[in-house]
Amino acid sequence: MLASLFAGSIEVLHPMCLFLIMTGVAVGIVFGSIPGLTATMAIALFLPVSYQFSPLEGIALLISLYIGGVSGGLLSAILLNMPGTPSSVATCFDGYPLTQRGEGFKALGVGVFFSFMGTLISILVMIFVAPGLAKMALNFGHFEYFSIAVFALTLIASLAGKSLIKGLLAGAFGMACATVGMAPIDGVIRFTFGSQQLSAGLDLLPVLIGMFALSEIMSSAETSRIEDDTSIQNIDLKNVKGFGFSIAEFKSQITNMFRSAAIGIGIGILPGIGGSTSNLVAYSVAKNQSKTPEKFGTGIIDGVVATETANNATVGGAMIPLLTLGIPGDMTTAMLLGGLMIHGLTPGPLLFVEQPLFVSGVFVAMILANCAMLFQEFFGLRFFIRMLQTPKHILLPIIFVLCVVGAFGLNSRMFDSIIVVAFGCVGYLFLKLKLPVAPFIMGFILGPMVEIYLRRGLMQSKGDYLPFLTEPISGAFLLITLVSVILTVRKNIRSAHGGAGTQ
Amino acid sequence: MKNNMFRRLSFWIAGILVAGVCLFPAVSEAADWPTRPIELIVPYRAGGDTDFHARTYAKYLGKVLGGTVTIINMEGAAGSVAMQHLAASRPDGYRMVFNQDANMFTNKIQGGSDMDHNNFVIAAIGVRDDTSVLVAGKGAGFANAQDFLTKARAEPGKYSVATNIAGFSFFVVCKLEAFGKFSLNPVDYGGAAAMIPALLGNKVSLAVNSYGVFKQHIDNGDIIPLMLCAEKRNPNFPNVPTVSELGMPGAVSSRGYFFAFPKGTDQAIVKKFSDAVAAVQKDPAYADDIRKAYYLAPFYRDAATAKKYMDDIWTDMVKYQDAMRKN
Amino acid sequence: MRFRRYMDLYIGLFFLLFTVVYIAQIPAIRMTRVSRIDSAMYPKMIAALLLCLSLAQIYVALKQLKLGGQAVREEQTKREYKGAARTLFLAVAYVVMMEDLGFLISSPIYIFLQILIMCPLEKVRYVQFGIIAIVASGIIYVIFRHGLNLMLPLGLLERLYY
Incomplete structure (x- = not known):
């Protein structure tokens, strides 16, 4: 194993390849950090560029974009309260409050470091355990995906904050919004009010940009004229060194790190679940498992550790089914698959056998890209912060233009930008009504999954609902869901009684 | 006073110039075409088979036409968003769509869209996929095609087949059932990415898709190809019997990928593009590319014959409308 | 309240x-x-x-x-809701006009106006904002349309361009 890695290193350690990796990571970070531009878009746009190079170089470039892109989202999430990519949504929840308290540097340091750790853990798992895990993933079918999606949905409850009902309402609202467009399986048109444009449904990215970025800009516009200080936040750059956090703090996060990495890898391996959920799920689980769940959302590093480890771990996780079975683990790896095919390579079980050097080369490239990411982000931290001290009134309009470019770039349709604006309104309403946004996003992403796998599962079982409970993995998840629901309801009733008592 | 008059005059001159430029239609001679990059719209995400074929073509067409072909992915509503967009575009020859006939027709049958090839000018059929196969997982227990047919006919509805209900795969399943005189239990899986783990993990017994997507696993032995929905055996995988040999010649199915321009595009441009497609197909590098990826051979129909080709496919599909819609 | x-x-x-x-x-x-x-x-x-x-x-x-409602905490910062409304209105106008006017015309206008909406009165500098708007739009346009082939709408400029 190590011998082949060594051989792979030789393939990769060419100046051109290294240059592509460094550039790829840098560009990826830029794409990831701007709300509206994502790693997926970066890969799509650079696909033609990659053809000019050899397969390994081309794939090294694309993978570097992927790794940089997933990680880059934390920058705008922490500093601007806008997720740079869907994988960094939950990073806003604790990252931004940290910045508001002046601890932005620590938040960034934590995010960057644990992004690195997340990718590293998942790469190691990928290299050493990939075939075995891939086989395990084959046991997951429609029933299992349904149960996982239902379980993940109930995690909404833990993100609901003080009012469970409001959180559930937001979640249900998200589920409802996701039903607009063509129904899964039979393609029937739903809730489009006759609009042809709406028949394509609402894409996650424009909705996300609207809910987070535009609403944030609108909210800023309320106070930016009045406040004295127009820069984003005052971040204390003088008293920090290294990554901004201590060894003691690192030790406290080790369990969190491994657990979140496991969640990220798990979600990445399962092709039926997209990678954008891993950060939200990891955050919810971390909050549930924490001794101080009420501190989540006020600005503790646990939140940032959980999300950033998980979303980066998904990268390695998603590569596992791609390389071992030729099946993409999520949308971004689907593009990598396309890239590989254009280069004449078909990933799958035979790739390991026929092109072992290429595969080892990919592993080494990923490790190098991960290191490059750590390196670039670490040295770039002060630069990013300084750049974001441009006055809000100049920075935010430009960011919005980039958001629109990103929304447009998704499918080359102006209509997606209109969705951005519409959900900007919705996001702003949520802000004013103090409705939690996280449950909405989870409902929006997970709702369709529940429907698709319920219906497909029923086709498989010929209309029988029993297998959902009797299939072992599926039944296990449903059981956990039930337990979790009961516990949550009990907790809420207790706190309601406690609250009533003090009145 | 003089200054004022001068300023007013220059405003008028500027205004007339701008208006003139705006009003004069952009002139583009067919002989010069293309003078700028051509937008080739793919109605699906990057990474899929349609996208692959489009990008492969873009690579070679650029050389033949002497210009660039830019790929734009415009996903939505199973392709109808892109078709709608094309229908509303200017017919200047710089925007076209590359799509599969099966998806467009399925859309129409399912009611998602009311467009078909008659709403556009079809320049050429550039790819034909005649490699639809019915495969079984290793653990399903079918030794070969005959074994499958016997078992399937004996117990209608018992065996599950992974398919894409809103796509070509289900149409093939309907035809197989009709001509093979058996009935299966269709389970929607969307695409090959979901079908493959299901077959390998024994969640489903059968699947219908193009041979190329299963290639690796067939070579591995994890997936067994039962029958090929074509008239003659494919030289790339000659061991797979055809539906014709098995007594079901009506189940032959293929899907074509076409290039469409908006209605009203200059015929000379259409012909020039069509000829370019034919030229690309003569390039052995192109043939090699598509063979390596999907086991396909170059296939061409020019603008005149493309319409008939698509009409035939539509007529065939419409027969199974009820089976596919199941209203 | x-x-x-x-x-x-x-x-x-x-x-x-x-x-x-x-x-x-x-x-x-x-x-x-x-x-x-x-x-x-x-x-x-x-x-x-x-x-x-x-x-x-x-x-x-x-x-x-x-039950008499909860104790209402007064928000400390004064908020100018007009700012949010104007931002939304401008965003709508921008998005709707972009297809027709093209990216290169609508973006500088948007950026310029949005900066004005958000800028404290004493810090307004029209010329600086105008330059920022045009340069930023130009850079974005060049990178995406020419560098990465992302076909941002040309709008009015389509006639002039080709």
């Missing part, structure tokens, strides 16, 4: 309204038997959930109001 007191009630009403509109659209869904449950089943489930939750929310809100 009053808004804050009735906020929970407004939330309940808002979602109730949404649910009603949602339910009204369900009959338009075409039924098929291709999969065991048709495409209207799931929306119905969501509608039921939304209905229960919004009614529960209204009930809880009314109960809270009867």
Whole structure:
């Protein structure tokens, strides 16, 4: 194993390849950090560029974009309260409050470091355990995906904050919004009010940009004229060194790190679940498992550790089914698959056998890209912060233009930008009504999954609902869901009684 | 006073110039075409088979036409968003769509869209996929095609087949059932990415898709190809019997990928593009590319014959409308 | 002040309204038997959930109001709601006009106006903002359209360009 890695290193350690990796990571970070531009878009746009190079170089470039892109989202999430990519949504929840308290540097340091750790853990798992895990993933079918999606949905409850009902309402609202467009399986048109444009449904990215970025800009516009200080936040750059956090703090996060990495890898391996959920799920689980769940959302590093480890771990996780079975683990790896095919390579079980050097080369490239990411982000931290001290009134309009470019770039349709604006309104309403946004996003992403796998599962079982409970993995998840629901309801009733008592 | 008059005059001159430029239609001679990059719209995400074929073509067409072909992915509503967009575009020859006939027709049958090839000018059929196969997982227990047919006919509805209900795969399943005189239990899986783990993990017994997507696993032995929905055996995988040999010649199915321009595009441009497609197909590098990826051979129909080709496919599909819609 | 007191009630009403509109659209869904449950089943489930939750929310809100409502914390910062409204309006205009005017014309206009909306009065510098708007739009345009082949709309400039 190590011998082949060594051989792979030789393939990769060419100046051109290294240059592509460094550039790829840098560009990826830029794409990831701007709300509206994502790693997926970066890969799509650079696909033609990659053809000019050899397969390994081309794939090294694309993978570097992927790794940089997933990680880059934390920058705008922490500093601007806008997720740079869907994988960094939950990073806003604790990252931004940290910045508001002046601890932005620590938040960034934590995010960057644990992004690195997340990718590293998942790469190691990928290299050493990939075939075995891939086989395990084959046991997951429609029933299992349904149960996982239902379980993940109930995690909404833990993100609901003080009012469970409001959180559930937001979640249900998200589920409802996701039903607009063509129904899964039979393609029937739903809730489009006759609009042809709406028949394509609402894409996650424009909705996300609207809910987070535009609403944030609108909210800023309320106070930016009045406040004295127009820069984003005052971040204390003088008293920090290294990554901004201590060894003691690192030790406290080790369990969190491994657990979140496991969640990220798990979600990445399962092709039926997209990678954008891993950060939200990891955050919810971390909050549930924490001794101080009420501190989540006020600005503790646990939140940032959980999300950033998980979303980066998904990268390695998603590569596992791609390389071992030729099946993409999520949308971004689907593009990598396309890239590989254009280069004449078909990933799958035979790739390991026929092109072992290429595969080892990919592993080494990923490790190098991960290191490059750590390196670039670490040295770039002060630069990013300084750049974001441009006055809000100049920075935010430009960011919005980039958001629109990103929304447009998704499918080359102006209509997606209109969705951005519409959900900007919705996001702003949520802000004013103090409705939690996280449950909405989870409902929006997970709702369709529940429907698709319920219906497909029923086709498989010929209309029988029993297998959902009797299939072992599926039944296990449903059981956990039930337990979790009961516990949550009990907790809420207790706190309601406690609250009533003090009145 | 003089200054004022001068300023007013220059405003008028500027205004007339701008208006003139705006009003004069952009002139583009067919002989010069293309003078700028051509937008080739793919109605699906990057990474899929349609996208692959489009990008492969873009690579070679650029050389033949002497210009660039830019790929734009415009996903939505199973392709109808892109078709709608094309229908509303200017017919200047710089925007076209590359799509599969099966998806467009399925859309129409399912009611998602009311467009078909008659709403556009079809320049050429550039790819034909005649490699639809019915495969079984290793653990399903079918030794070969005959074994499958016997078992399937004996117990209608018992065996599950992974398919894409809103796509070509289900149409093939309907035809197989009709001509093979058996009935299966269709389970929607969307695409090959979901079908493959299901077959390998024994969640489903059968699947219908193009041979190329299963290639690796067939070579591995994890997936067994039962029958090929074509008239003659494919030289790339000659061991797979055809539906014709098995007594079901009506189940032959293929899907074509076409290039469409908006209605009203200059015929000379259409012909020039069509000829370019034919030229690309003569390039052995192109043939090699598509063979390596999907086991396909170059296939061409020019603008005149493309319409008939698509009409035939539509007529065939419409027969199974009820089976596919199941209203 | 009053808004804050009735906020929970407004939330309940808002979602109730949404649910009603949602339910009204369900009959338009075409039924098929291709999969065991048709495409209207799931929306119905969501509608039921939304209905229960919004009614529960209204009930809880009314109960809270009867009890005298919670202590209302006054927001410290003054907020100028007009700013948000203007931002939204400008964003709508920008997005709607972009297809026709093209990216290179609509973006500088948007950036310039949005900066003015958000900028404290004493820091306004028209020339600087104008230059920033044009340069930023130009850089974005060049990188994306020419560098990465992302076809941003040309709009009016299409005639001049080609």
